[in-house]
Amino acid sequence: MRRPIPLNALIGGLLITALVLTAAVALVWTPHDPLAVNLRARLAPPGGAYPLGTDEFGRDVLSRLMAGAATSAIVALATVAFAVIAGGTLGLVAGFLRGWTDRVLMAVNDALLAFPGILLALGFLVVFGANQWGIVVALGLAYAPSVARVVRGTVLSIREREFVEASRVIGNPEHTTLWRHVAPNCIAPVAVLATGMFGWVLLSESALSFLGLGVPPPAPTWGNMLASSRPYMESAVWLGVAPGLCIALSLLGINLLGDWVRDRLDPRMAAHA
Amino acid sequence: MVVPTLLLVGATVFVLMRLVPGDPVLVMLGDTAGEAEIADLRAALGLDRPLPVQFALWLARVARGDLGASITNGQSVLGLILERFQVSTAIVLVAVAAAALIAVPLGLLAAWRQGSAADLAIVAGATVLVSVPSFWLGLLLLLLFGLKLGWLPVVGFVPFSENFAAALSFLILPIVTLIMIEIGVLTRMSRAAAIEVLRLDYVTHARAKGLPESRVLLRHVLPNAFAPTWTLIGLTLGNLLGGIAVLETVFTLPGLGRLLVDGIFARDYPVVQGCLLFIALIYVVVNLIVDLMYPLFDPRVTAE
DSSP, X not given: OOOOOOXXXXXXXXXXXXHHHHHHHHHHOOSSOTTOOOGGGTTOOSBTTBTTOBOTTOOBHHHHHHHHHHHHHHHHHHHHHHHHHHHXXXXXXXXXXXXXXXXXXXXXXXXXXXXXXXXXXXXXXXXXXXXXXXXXXXXXXHHHHHHHHHHHHHHHHHTTSHHHHHHHHTTOOHHHIIIIIIGGXXXXXXHHXXXXXXXXXXXXXXXXXXXXXXXXXXSOOHHHHHHHHGGGTTTOHHHHHHHHHHHHHHHHHHHHHHHHHHHHHXXXXXXXX | OHHHHHHHHHHHHHHHHHHXXXXXXXXXXXXXXXXXXXXHHHHHTTTTSOHHHHHHHHHHHHHTTOOOBOTTTOOBHHHHHHHHHHHHHHHHHHHHXXXXXXXXXXXXXXXXXXXXXXXXXXXXXXXXXXXXXXXXXXXXXXXXXXXXXXXXXXXXXXXXXTOHXXXXXXXXXXXXXXXXXHHHHHHHHHHHHHHHHHTSHHHHXXXXXXXXXXXXXXIIIHHHHHHHHHHHHHHHHHHHHXXXXXXXXXXXXXXXXXXXXHHHHHTOHHHHHHHHHHHXXXXXXXXXXXXXXXXXXXXXXXXX
């Protein structure tokens, strides 16, 4: 019997759908040009032509929030994809080949895991530069070792199973066995990890942009909008409230959805199932 | 285990700093340097030697606590770090300890009455708190208590040694912000752990013996349920030292995270390298201490 979808998953799903839709719409249309400066409409309060007001350059806050949603979503997706591909490949190769390859790869991996994630990302940012793609690579590399650990562990247990042996016995080349029979079994644990990572990346990207180490202005992101709102915090409250609310609601959506995914996979956590 | 980990951490930072685009010698000397001057400094820093030799020399210097001098102001990097470290540690330690004291009982209560209205309220509250970015919450609190109500100072910092009360007034808002965020994280963790423990046979057994519920919870459930939370606290402490830069920015505090971020902006590589090494070292050591303290509340884990 199918259980009805619980309220938290529903709210989470709605919030994430809203984020994705807003991001998609912003790619083709925003009410105003998010970069258009209008000095006569500086710091206009919400209402009229500017539903959420304007910033210190007279730029439309709503349009900038929408464009920021697109940037955040793209950066988060690209980072998660990068980490899953890089970490996944590393884990697959290490777990499948074992021996010295495994030992060397995992030594490097463990060295990276010995750092707090955000610290490692900051270190990589120094190397790759503080910009949109620098963030993707830095956050992706900071998270890839966790993916590699999980994938390697799964591969080590899967490679001993009968169907993997069967694939070898019928004469499949090793890479076919790896990609067709071993790799697909890693999808479930990686999916859980990736959901959590999406939230972490979204938060980290906003934090780095807030620090000025992320997507550089004038391109709008929620983080850098929040940073530039600080001098006007008292006179133009909407400038500081709107971007933070966007980050918080997106994270709430991801957390609620993530809890639901985990509850489904781990029935012990479900309330009185 | 700690020494190899620290060697790997050192090697990672060394490689990372060598990967940074641009010649560190040119950065240190500026554009006006002559050829001879560049060659001299390169030799003095040992940059003309093979990479493994460079690493060994570098490691020997770092092990002696010589992290070099800041390019920007010539101060000793270790001195700068130790000075900034105090502010960050004060905030992080107080906030995480206070958050744990509030969150662990809340998580236990929610797990004990799983599915009740109290549980739902606690879970909902915790989930909202983990979703709020710390820097935004900090800005909102600053707006309310600093600007609108005028109860607390908005910008600046006074060292503890100068005026203890004033220093404290600057730290209240950042600490409160961090407590709220960490309550969310720790409540969710302790609730999840307590739910698992509550289902174990030995808890049923303890209840069947006729023990009062309070004794079951405090003596039988809490110690086991606290173990994963304890590990998380260790990870959190280390993570926060790097991650607190955003809060230090919001509250303009001279902390360690801010030192690192300012170093990145100024391309002050000795400072960046020193901060990376120092925070990673603290992270490894804190987690070691956390592991060593495990047997205190979980006798199944014995210290070797």
